[in-house]
Structures are given as structure tokens and as C-alpha cells.
Amino acid sequence: MDPLAIATEATRSLQGMSTELTARVPHLLEAMQSVGTGLELHSTLDRIAETAAELADARYAAIGVIDSTGEGLADFITYGVTQEQRERIGALPDGHRGLLGALIHQPAPVMLADLSSDPRSAGFPPHHPPMRSFLGVPIRVEGEIFGNxxxxxxxxxxxxxxxxxxxxxxxxxxxxxxxxxARVHDEGRQRMRWIDGSVAVTTALLSGSDAEDALAVVAEQARRLADSAAGIVLLPDDEGGLEMVAVSAEDPAGLLGTVIPPHSPVVGQLLAGEPVFIDDSATDPRMITAVAPRFGPSMLLPLKSGDRVLGTLATPRRRGARKYTAAERRLAAQFAAQAALALVLAEAQRDRERLAVYEDRDRIARDLHDLVIQRLFATGLLLESAQRxxxxxxxHEKVGQAVDELDVTIQEIRTAIFALQQEPTEAPAGLRTRVLRETGTAAVPLGFHPSVNFIGPVDAKVGERTGKNLIAALREALSNAFRHAQATRIDIVVDVTVKLPDGREAVRLTxxxxGTGIPEGGRRSGLRNLAKRAESLGGSSSYGPGIGTDGGGTRVVWEAPL
Structure with a gap:
């Protein structure tokens, strides 16, 4: 062809493109203005995808957000694909292969007339809508590749x-x-949420709640802030593993009491104070517990204060959920450190309160021994003299009976003195003894001894895991009675002759x-904790009217399989 003709044809083509681009400038300016509004990151990405599709007259649009490693996609936003189509397609692209993976490593504009003809194309999964023409451009944020x-x-x-x-x-x-x-705004808002959460945890832990409540507060706040499927606190066990001792989840069944064994690759790292980040708990070989397949992206953060590692905070998301961003990981690690410090302070506060209780018990024991028993002895001697x-x-007979009653009373007081002077760790570890120990400890702040009744072979039939949770439930119920009920009488029954509706044998704590009962609209977090413990074991917890006059007071019934 004549070179002049070639030049003329090229000029016409360029003029045509320039005319087309000029004609679409108002639309482009309007689109740019639409994209620039709003500060919420995900809504901004949705708007960009929609605007780009309308601008280029495309049926489908998507934005692939590159993950922190730069090797795959952390998020994939689509436009034009219906919810039904997304469900039929299944998992979204991860960017590790195909054309999308190639554009991550070679971020440059790509325009194809037919996707299937490109050697980098890996094809589409089943049920994917047909796509032929393709246009891809990288998105840069402050000079770095954000995605495509x-x-x-x-x-x-x-x-x-x-x-x-x-x-x-x-x-x-x-x-x-x-x-x-949008990212700056989103990170700032996230930072404020995590800071508010840290303040809430510190306030709750220092308000006088016991250790069980303290760990539950940390788990609940972490789950809310991380937008995770569960918030879990794990503490070191006797074998060197990590046991789940506090769980906040929509479905807590099977979580509480689960142990990550000491040979797990993550345990050593966590106990050394190093965080562990998991992209998919269900497929990561390091996650070897039976509950791991239920979850996807996870953060395992050491609860570390100074050189001391108290335990671990885990925030697993659902399978298929988006991975944690670098900002979320950083904020969660700061929250874990703040929560660990608050736990240490709360533990020190509880130690001071415990010391005050022990000092008070010693004083009561001394007074009973030095004053009450001596007066009873003197009274007995006077009665014996009068009897003669x-x-x-x-x-003569009635005075003798009074002397016998005094002897019995002296023996009971001596038993009480022995119990007051005994350290909790000196008692045997049977469930019956642990129940009596809890009620004996509660008697000091209550001002009276609750009555306790055992039905069936308690020590022989109740397993360790169920027993541990029953003691925690008893402690919670007694704490509620002391702090809120103003009770003057408490009756406790531990019954191992119960059968659940499905025929399984169970233990029932009543x-x-x-007391005053539960006021309308009153705080029920303690009762929710009881229910979660029971449900995690396959049992249940309920409450109703107590044993006061006219049905006053509160009755808590907690059941779990043996």
C-alpha cells in the first residue's frame, strides 16, 4: 500500500477515536464525580465497578483487591453477576492462577477480543456466565498497586x-x-472502634467481675470488633497445650473445652508471644483441632503483658469470609495487648480482694475459737452445776439435753473454724468436695451457709469437663445471689439421676x-454465660421463681450430659 495512504488512514482512525473520546467526556466527568463521593471503602469499590461498566458499556465488572502478600486476592467485588449466579459459581477467584493471577504480577492494561484465546486464561468454573471480550487496568493508590x-x-x-x-x-x-x-477513613473508624472496645474491656474487668466473667468479656468484645464468627480465649493447660476456656459465638457447641495439643505447630509460637495469622483454618495444616474445619481466616494473638504470656485470643471468621487486612491485624494485636494488661490488673485486684476475704476468715476463726467456744464452755459448766x-x-433431764446440744454446737463451730482456716488447694478434688468448697467460700460474703443436697453418686458419674463447667455455673449463680438478690436462704441440689429428653444421662444443678428476683430489664449477662456453658456441652440452662414467699426469688436450673 502507498505510504501516504497508510498515513492518511491512521490519521482518520486517530481522529475517530479522539472524536469518540471527546463526545464521552461529559459522561466521564460525571462518572469521576460519582466515584469520588463517599468514604466507606466497600461502597466505594461497588460504585467504581458499576460506574466503569456503565462508562465502557460492559455487562460485567469486577475489582480484585490484592492481599498483603502481593500473591493473591484478598477481596473480589463484582457488578452484573446476580446473587443466584454467585451461589452457583461457588468460591470467588483467589488470583493464584489464570489471567487474574498474571495481572497481579504484571500490572498493565490488557484488552482482549476473546478471553479464551489468551494463553494465560485458565477457563471458567461450572455455572459461570459466558464472557468473551475483556478489558483490565491496574488501580494504584499512592503509587502502590491496590488491585485491578x-x-x-x-x-x-x-x-x-x-x-x-x-x-x-x-x-x-x-x-x-x-x-x-476511603481507606484512610475506614482505618480511622476501625481504630476508634478498637480503642472504644479496649476501654470497654478495661472498664468491665476492673468493675469487680470474677475471672470467668473477665475472659468472657474479652471474647465477646474481640468477636464484635473483628467481625468474626467467634471470639475465643485460650489458656495454657497442664499438658502444655491451649484450652478454650471462654467462647463467644452464634454456635458455641463443641468449642468450650477444646484443647490445641502441645505438638501443634502454633502452640509454641503463641506461648513464645508471637501472633499467628491463618488464611483458611479448614485447610491450613497447622490447625489440627476438630473444630478447625468450621472456620476460615483466623487471627491467633498472644495475650501478653511484659514478658508474661497469659494465653491466646482467637478470632476465626466463617469459611469463605474475607481475609484480615494488615490494618485489622495491627489493631487486633494492640487490642490483645491492652486486654492482657487489663486481665493482669483485674487479677491483682481479685488477689487483693481474696486476701481481704482470707484475713476476714482468719479473724472470724479466731473470734469463734477465743470467744464463742469459751463462752459456750462456761455456759455448759453452769448448766452442769445447775443439773446436779x-x-x-x-x-434434770432438760438441762442434760441443753448440755448435749451445747456439745454438738461446739463441735460444729470447730468444724467451721477448720474450714475457714483451710486453703482451697488442701481439699480433695472430687466434685462433691468442690461444690462444698464453693458454698463454704460463698458463705462469708453471704453471711450464712447455703444448704447443699446431693442425689446419686456425684463423684463417680460426672466427668471432669462437665464437672468443671458445673462448678463455674455454681460460682456464677452464687455470685449473682450475693451481688444482686439480697438472699437470706439458698438451696443447692446436685442430681445425677436425671435423663434428658433424648435419653442421655445428665447432671442437674439447681x-x-x-431474694428479690430478677428485675424487669435487669442485667442478665451472668445467666447468658450459664446458658452458653450448658449449650457447649449439649445441655441447657433456665431460670424461674425461687423459694421466697409467694414465689419470690430466683431458681436457676443448669443441666449437662454426664
């Missing part, structure tokens, strides 16, 4: 033009600015008092 904007299936069955490519490149530049602003001088047989 993809457009497919030009309407009318045609191909994307150079004008489409240029407009989308301009839009991607504007999108980078909008994403940067009594002329009437009936009087704690009934004659």
Missing part, C-alpha cells in the same frame, strides 16, 4: 475500543484517589434463693 479493574462482555457482542481503554484508565486513576481517601442441784427429774 476488570470489564468483560461488551454489550452488543462487540469488542472494547481504545477509547474505552483510555476512559477506564482515567477512571482507575480517579478511583485510586477515592480508594485512598435440780430436784425435779424433768428439769440453685434457688429467696
Amino acid at each position: 479493574l476488570y470489564l468483560t462482555e461488551k454489550r452488543g457482542g462487540g469488542e472494547f475500543s481504545i477509547a474505552d481503554l483510555n476512559m477506564v484508565k482515567i477512571l482507575a486513576t480517579e478511583a485510586g484517589i477515592a480508594i485512598g481517601n 442441784k435440780a430436784a425435779e427429774p424433768d428439769v 440453685v434457688a434463693d429467696d
